[in-house]
Amino acid sequence: MTSFTPPIHGNNRHLPFGDQQDSAFYGRDILSVSQFDREQLTYIFDVAHEMYEMVARVGSFDLLKGKILANLFYEPSTRTSSSFTSAMERLGGSVIPINNVSYSSVTKGESLPDTVRTLEAYADVIVLRHPEVGSSALAAKYARKPVINAGDGVGEHPTQALLDLFTIREELKRVDGLTVTMMGDLRYGRTVHSLARLLTLYDVRLNYVSPDVLAMPREIMTEIEESGIPQASFTSLEPVLAETDVLYVTRVQKERLEDPNIHESLKGAYGVTTETLLRAKDKMIVMHPLPRVWEIEMAVDDDPRAAYFRQMEYGLYIRMALLAMVLGKA
Ligand code: CP
Numbered sequence: 286m287t288s289f290t291p292p293i294h295g296n297n298r299h300l301p302f303g304d305q306q307d308s309a310f311y312g313r314d315i316l317s318v319s320q321f322d323r324e325q326l327t328y329i330f331d332v333a334h335e336m337y338e339m340v341a342r343v344g345s346f347d348l349l350k351g352k353i354l355a356n357l358f359y360e361p362s363t364r365t366s367s368s369f370t371s372a373m374e375r376l377g378g379s380v381i382p383i384n385n386v387s388y389s390s391v392t393k394g395e396s397l398p399d400t401v402r403t404l405e406a407y408a409d410v411i412v413l414r415h416p417e418v419g420s421s422a423l424a425a426k427y428a429r430k431p432v433i434n435a436g437d438g439v440g441e442h443p444t445q446a447l448l449d450l451f452t453i454r455e456e457l458k459r460v461d462g463l464t465v466t467m468m469g470d471l472r473y474g475r476t477v478h479s480l481a482r483l484l485t486l487y488d489v490r491l492n493y494v495s496p497d498v499l500a501m502p503r504e505i506m507t508e509i510e511e512s513g514i515p516q517a518s519f520t521s522l523e524p525v526l527a528e529t530d531v532l533y534v535t536r537v538q539k540e541r542l543e544d545p546n547i548h549e550s551l552k553g554a555y556g557v558t559t560e561t562l563l564r565a566k567d568k569m570i571v572m573h574p575l576p577r578v579w580e581i582e583m584a585v586d587d588d589p590r591a592a593y594f595r596q597m598e599y600g601l602y603i604r605m606a607l608l609a610m611v612l613g614k615a
Pocket of ligand 1: 361362363364365366445574575576
């Protein structure tokens, strides 16, 4: 197995890449943001930053040579699926891609536990996206190899929340003291559920902007309240735009709406335009987990505050860090 220690730039911490099987992350599942403390997040972000510098310097390196990832997606994905593939391949490993389960034995009625037990016979780590809340936890119960939750229905998307937080840290150089405004579909948007929970580890203010029908779920608001983080809900962006440091916009998930007609009625009311940015801070960043549909007009892409394409790229470095960590190499 190749062991590689890169030169360190940009921080004072030595982050060796190589056998780290006594690490707290070795062999662990990544199922929920609630499993992390702030010290662990700092470590993940430092490793991700090293990955960022390594990719810029050498592109790919053989940290995970010989390791295999099973990428098991029961729901569509572009970014999560391809960034995990890219992460594994940039680290010298390889991937079993099951991006369309209709071509797998799932269509013959194979259960999730049996599918996972099959794949772990061939792979060292399993990345799973599934429409049901709790599916990753169920898979992890049956798997001996690490399972990484790549989105479980309207539940969580922990690797997205990690890359979101990494984006804020890289772009604004801090998280404490910021006002984060989440806008759009806060009811079904698993990315905002995970990010709001993760932000309770920091000293932030949270604003929620949505129509009542797509409001942040009560149980998540209760968790945030118990953490002592100030939060407030609005039906329009206007009252909070000027104070916002991070505007996190989400897609209205038409596929999860009980009444798809609601989708049409929301267009325009919860979108970001160049005119919106006129009233925002110069240093505010606009984030979006993507894909976007109508929530951010394309003219906004040219504004330096549009961070969503950089955010998507940061996902590669976070996923490289997580794969290296759970496989005992960082
Ligand atoms: N952000 C995100 O999860 O994108 P995909 O659905 O394309 O993976």
